[in-house]
Amino acid sequence: MEYKEDDYLQLSGIQHFAFCRRQWALIHIENQWNENLRTVQGRILHNNVHDSKSFEKRGSLLISRGMPICSRELGITGTCDVVEFKESKDGVKLYNRNESWLPVPVEYKKGIPKNNDSDKLQLCCQAMCIEEMLLCPTIECAYLYYGEPAKRELVYLDSSLRVKCKKMIDEMHLLFNRKYTPIVKPSKSCNACSLKDICLPKILKTKNASEYIKLRLGEL
Ligand code: SF4
Numbered sequence: 001m002e003y004k005e006d007d008y009l010q011l012s013g014i015q016h017f018a019f020c021r022r023q024w025a026l027i028h029i030e031n032q033w034n035e036n037l038r039t040v041q042g043r044i045l046h047n048n049v050h051d052s053k054s055f056e057k058r059g060s061l062l063i064s065r066g067m068p069i070c071s072r073e074l075g076i077t078g079t080c081d082v083v084e085f086k087e088s089k090d091g092v093k094l095y096n097r098n099e100s101w102l103p104v105p106v107e108y109k110k111g112i113p114k115n116n117d118s119d120k121l122q123l124c125c126q127a128m129c130i131e132e133m134l135l136c137p138t139i140e141c142a143y144l145y146y147g148e149p150a151k152r153e154l155v156y157l158d159s160s161l162r163v164k165c166k167k168m169i170d171e172m173h174l175l176f177n178r179k180y181t182p183i184v185k186p187s188k189s190c191n192a193c194s195l196k197d198i199c200l201p202k203i204l205k206t207k208n209a210s211e212y213i214k215l216r217l218g219e220l
Helices: 013-019 021-028 037-049 118-134 159-178 188-192 201-205 209-216
Strands: 054-058 061-071 076-093 100-109 141-146 151-156
Touching: 013 021, 013 118, 013 159, 021 159, 061 118, 076 118, 100 118, 118 141, 118 151, 118 159
Parallel strands: 100 141
Antiparallel strands: 054 061, 061 076, 076 100, 141 151
């Protein structure tokens, strides 16, 4: 099955979806957004990485910044922070270049590596888009760059990660088509969530408004 462009979802949404399905729905279905320190720092980092689209050659490496990507098969669209093309006889031809090149996406993240695989899923989706767009060989691995401790982490894009990506994106399409926002499931993640003041996990967990008011007033 192939999706129409009108039905494409934002690729970056997969990290929201992996973090909390309700957070993803609030952002991508209900268009709710709230900045906190982390989201502002993340936005600044990404703007610095690809404030404009560029393509440069460094030795045997081509570096593309801000490359738009999409997948008809997955029904997603987005932008890669960086795609590095390594010269290789097994690679693909690129416009205006004689040699053959193998692409490797690099996603930039501020802060430390997460204890979930949301960043890996986002990176894997990018690779799947690039494979489809360029008809290139399977991208075996790619990189996540973390601001702390300012180094790259190699990520193997194995079949289990790919299957998880596909399953998650299918689920995203399903919820998006139904315009369904999952109910709140308070967890430790809520403390770090930029949408907790919109989601109101405590009020939705309490049975009624008076119970919530008492809770907020510290009476319970
Ligand atoms: S506050 Fe908690 S339940 Fe609500 S969107 Fe954020 S992480 Fe999800």
